[in-house]
Structure formats: structure tokens, C-alpha cells
Amino acid sequence: MKFFIASFLFATVCGTIGCNSLVDSAPSASQPVLKVEDYYLPLKNIGASFTYCRKTATGADTILMTMQGQDISGVMPGNGMCYAADLTKTNHRLYDYYYSMNDSEAYTLGKLSCGSTEKYWLDLKAPLTVGQTWKFSNTNGSYYLTNYYTAKVSRRGATMKMPDGTIYNDVTEVIYLSQSGDSTVKWFAKGTGLIYCTSKEPDSDFGQEMRLLGQN
Numbered sequence: 001m002k003f004f005i006a007s008f009l010f011a012t013v014c015g016t017i018g019c020n021s022l023v024d025s026a027p028s029a030s031q032p033v034l035k036v037e038d039y040y041l042p043l044k045n046i047g048a049s050f051t052y053c054r055k056t057a058t059g060a061d062t063i064l065m066t067m068q069g070q071d072i073s074g075v076m077p078g079n080g081m082c083y084a085a086d087l088t089k090t091n092h093r094l095y096d097y098y099y100s101m102n103d104s105e106a107y108t109l110g111k112l113s114c115g116s117t118e119k120y121w122l123d124l125k126a127p128l129t130v131g132q133t134w135k136f137s138n139t140n141g142s143y144y145l146t147n148y149y150t151a152k153v154s155r156r157g158a159t160m161k162m163p164d165g166t167i168y169n170d171v172t173e174v175i176y177l178s179q180s181g182d183s184t185v186k187w188f189a190k191g192t193g194l195i196y197c198t199s200k201e202p203d204s205d206f207g208q209e210m211r212l213l214g215q216n
Contacts, residue, residue: 031157032129039172040106040124041193043067043083043099049216050193055209062213064088071098071114080105082114097205110205122151124188128172130156147178160187160195162211168195 033039042048046069054063068084080102087094098109104126122136132153155173162168168189176184184199195212 032127032132033156033172034126035103036106036124036126036128037101037103038190039128039188039193040101041065041067041085041099043085043101044069051213051215052206053209053211053213054207056207061089063094063210065097068096080107082109084114122149123186124172124174125151128153128156130154147180147182149176149178151176160189162195164213168192171195 041050045067047067049064049066052063052065054061064087066086066088068086071082071084080100083099083101085097085099087097095111097111098114100107100109100114100120105122106124108121108123110121120136121138122134125132125134130153133150135148135150137148152175153172154175155171158171158173160168160171170190172188172190174186174188176182176186178201182199182201184201184204185197186194187196189195192212192215194210197206197210199206199208
């Protein structure tokens with residue numbers, strides 16, 4: 001199986017030049033995934049942390065996301081539970097960030113509090129298999145401004161090689177297209193969650209590009 005190859009070599013520490021890009025070149029597997037939790041952030045694992053390089057129009061920075069566990073009980077999108085994460089930047093706390101998840105769906109709620117059931121981004125929806133699609137509306141949400149999206153699983157079971165040499169097996173690629181022409185791509189690795197994201201949308205919380213540097 002071919003690897004995803006970096007467009008050029010660079011250090012693993014995110015510098016002012018940005019996160020750099022990856023080349024999409026690996027084949028896919030056809031097996032469906034019925035439990036999306038296996039491909040999402042470990043929201044239940046309190047203290048688990050992920051370091052990302054985030055690139056925006058003004059430059060690049062390093063973001064640390066630390067899981068805080070379940071936030072509140074109640075009915076969330078897809079009847080899932082709500083989970084919180086703490087975001088920091090260079091030892092400066094940014095804000096709480098929220099997610100919701102059940103066995104078949106995983107949502108980014110963003111900087112809005114749990115309970116904002118119509119303000120979400122539907123990241124994953126089972127069965128995850130090549131060609132699977134779903135639609136959602138991000139109504140005045142934190143993640144993007146108001147828009148309507150169609151998501152499509154374009155790859156499943158791919159292998160990705162990061163610029164620092166780290167290899168992720170069993171990666172799912174999802175492409176999200178809006179009516180206004182935005183194209184967002186996310187990569188989810190089994191046992192890890194989000195490892196790469198790129199978008200044309202300048203209002204994205206994750207910037208124009210976001211790449212996983214490491215996890216604890």
C-alpha cells in the first residue's frame with residue numbers, strides 16, 4: 001500500500017512557515033465502520049492531550065487540546081453525550097471546546113456550550129464506507145458561519161505517513177462541501193482521531209490547515 005507523502009521535508013515543530021501540505025495518493029479499503037468512536041478523539045479519556053500545528057491567514061501557531069471528559073447530561077445531537085476539551089496556546093488558555101458523540105455519530109460543537117443542539121458540525125456518521133454521504137446545517141455555529149454542508153467519505157482504510165515519519169494506518173478521509181463553495185477535508189485515524197484538516201473557509205476554528213504533531 002502506498003503512503004501519503006509530504007510535499008517536502010520539514011521539522012516537526014510548527015514554525016512561522018506554516019504546517020505544510022500532504023499529498024493525497026493512497027488507496028482505500030472498502031470495509032465499513034459501524035462505531036465512529038474508534039476514529040474520533042478519545043473524548044472519554046480525561047487528561048489525554050493532542051498537540052496540533054494550526055495555520056491561519058496570519059501565520060501558524062501550536063495548539064494543545066486536553067480532554068476534560070463528559071460535561072453535562074442531556075439530549076445532544078444524535079442523542080449523544082457532551083464532552084469538553086481545554087484549548088491552550090503557548091501556555092495561554094484559549095477556551096473550552098465541546099463535542100458530542102454516540103456510537104454512530106460524532107459532532108463538533110465548538111466554542112458554544114453543550115445544549116446548542118442546532119449549532120454543530122457533523123464530523124462522522126456510520127456506516128463509514130467509501131461513498132457514504134450525509135447532510136447537515138451549521139446554523140450560526142462556532143465552527144463556521146451559517147452554511148449547509150454535504151459530507152462524503154472519500155477514502156477508508158488508507159495509510160498516511162506524516163512529514164516527521166509517523167505512520168497512521170486505517171485512516172478515513174471525509175470531504176465536506178458547502179453550498180457556498182467551501183471545501184473542507186478531514187483525516188481521522190483509528191485509535192487517534194483527527195490527524196489532519198484543511199479548509200478554504202477563513203472562519204474555521206481550526207484555521208486553513210491543522211496537523212497533529214503529537215499526543216499524550
